[in-house]
Amino acid sequence: GATGRTAAVSRAFWGRPARVLVLLFLSVIMLGTGLLMLPAAQGGREVSAVEALFTATSALCVAGLSVTGPVAHWSLFGQLVVLGLIQVGGIGIMTMASVLGLVVIRRFGLRMQLSVQSEQRTLNVGDARGIVLRIVATSLTCEALLALVLIPRMWLAHGMPAHEAAYSGLFHSVSAFNNAGLSLYGDSLTRFAGDPLVLGPVALATVLGGLGFPVLLELRRHLSTPRRWSLHTKMTVWTSLLLFVGGMVAVTALEWGNPATLGALPWPQRLLDGAFHGVMPRSGGFNVVDVGAMESHTLFVTVMLMFVGGGSAGTAGGIKASTFAVIWFVVWAEVRGHPQVHAFGRRLSAGAIRQALSLTFLSMTVVAFATIHLTAISPFPLLDVLFEVVSAFGVVGLSTGIAPALPPHGQVLLTILMFAGRLGPITFASALALRERTRRYDLPEGRPVIG
Template sequence: MPLTFLALIIIGTVLLLLPFARSGEGSAGFMPAFFTSASAVTVTGLATVDTGTYWSPAGQGIMLALVEIGGLGIIALATVLGLFIGGRLGLRTRLVAQADMHVVSLGEVRPLFRRVAVTMVFFQSVTALVLTIRYRAHYFDDLPTALWHGVFDSVMAFNNAGFSLNRDSLTGYAGDGLIIIPICVAVFVGAIGFPVLAELFQEWRTPDRWTIHTRLTVWGSIGLLLVGAIAFLALEWNNADTLGGLSFGHKIVSGIEGGIMPRSGGLNSFDWGSVRPETLNIGVVMMFIGGGSASTAGGIKITTFLLLAYVILAELRGDPDVTIGNRSIGSVVIRSAITIALLAVMLVSATTLLVMLMTDVSFDAALFECTSAFATVGLSTGITPDLPADAQVVLIGLMFLGRVGTITAASAFVLRRRVPRYHLPEEQPIIG
């Protein structure tokens, strides 16, 4: 998978370097094309140039295609196409798809991918229709422009990519619930994860029959939304640079956005460079946690975060096993969660230090930018375009690892289990 994503980034870079992809005369520079391609394939949304003016409609179309392919995943896309074209899946393909999409049994692969395709088309189409109507009625004079903005924003929202055709993202629509809320819904659904959506499609009326994974993802996502929105509103309510000048209703809409977008959406109707330091810190935490497994979201994933919380709770209680509901969690899963979380902490910490050494940006700004890149969020305090080329390469590496690294690591942990033939004598080092 990493090589496939890398190949797609290279192909996207080459396409964006062609003269027709650049708005105006001449072709794009290598770094803008390379950075944009990597950000699109990894469905991040960080940008070093203005998407609406630097790239031509053809270039924007290339970006949109890269985001669609990257969001669904190379293996998932190939499997879905194979389903509709050939109608059959080979055993090897199903095994690979099972590892990539975190499906429990082989029998779930075929119906899962059908629902993936249908769900993706449905939510993007509905979101695009709602946005196009609103854009045409209040923001654009002609239907083609409104339609292109509606389609572009719906694709970016569902795939949790932060690209926008506007220089200031969604700032021009701040507080407009008929635009912000549909985009937030698309981001939330895209970040839930395809296996969860597939289960909800069948069992949405019976939550007591949901799997542990679905329960953790759904209730955890709703909980983080509420906590994030309340914290954002409390901290930014009187901030003149963000929510201070908005009406009550517009503040509530922006608060909902503030609880959803840091999880992985990346689109914003206010300047994250102007928020309070406390809000910036909460944003870093939300980005690091991310969305659901096998989704378009990044981060360590909500299930990993909540599982570690249950591990801590079991340790504090002195329980020998980690239990969630009426199920116990195996040691292999726990070790995988701990490994992914610690690797993510080390990676973000190291790259934050590296960016600070390469530039003169503050710790808060560097941490926010690196976390956004690793978690494939796309939010920025505005420093990305001004970073030197070497620091931008660091962010490209983070986006790549954030998109394919955790999936590859998780799959490797699951597929490479070894049953030892013997056990060494135990010893207990002093902890704490």
């Protein structure tokens, strides 16, 4: 019966959570691809199997890249399939990653505010159910609040008919909170450029979704007492703040005089649009100026922001803010000559350091090889290809526009990158953490010359 199946699924999940996560995502992608290949989904436009697979993966992995133009090119049915995949993907990844994070945290007996954890001692199916319910409630609440701001604004200030504003507001609310970055429009949110009442709420929802569920939960409980935040929340919040401010300043300053992007605008709009583009690389993926027209050094800064990404167990991608922070706490401790790595009153474990290093270098390797291969099989400059590869691997969705022009096997490579970028860091890092054992010093210590 249904209860037996549920029990079997939950046993399988606790046994090999990462494998179940990958299989579930693969199944939903196959389902989505099948639905998008139905004639009813295609708005009078022939879509190949590769394009349907790419779109389904991009939606479910909330990656946001597109090879078939804007979402509005699909029929209404197709659009709803995409919207459904975004919602399922966002909630799915938040749930799975939160539960995996909970398993890791429990394994080490460390403090982290994950709702049910503080009430019960053992981890069971009830925990997971509680987490799912809270995540669904949080997601729907945030999306509804955003839609309540966007819909009247689109209707009253941007001249949309009421029903169109309602649909567009809802679609972009879901896309924003889930950090999908997929838009109904071919130029993303460019038509709302300079409107703080659209861009501000969209950016805020993107940031919240990108912080990750564990952080959101802690912020709701202890927003005004940062002293009580867990190490993970402190790291994620402060690193994110630093990267947001740095990204906003860098993008705005570097594009300030570029007539093809910010240069032609009045300065308040330059500030607003520039700030928006400083936030979006950390997995939001919407744009209000033409990314392909940006200066190459701005693209490079954006690549770095996209690679780092957002918070763990959220809808953002990348190696994650906490991973990035661990690396810099190590560097900082070394530069000061401290024998231990301290962060916010805690000593970082050697295991966490090794995992951060491993995840970062494996990610760099994936990005490098994919970039070399895609550059070799396409006519585009290396920087544009690197940008698209990091955008796919970091599930960001910003693009200089080359994805639709890639040969089919290049599009398949991007599809694999989106999938690997969505599930790789989470499953890899949690698998490593769960396997971590106490150290037995079995070999004599060795030391090569470094540098």
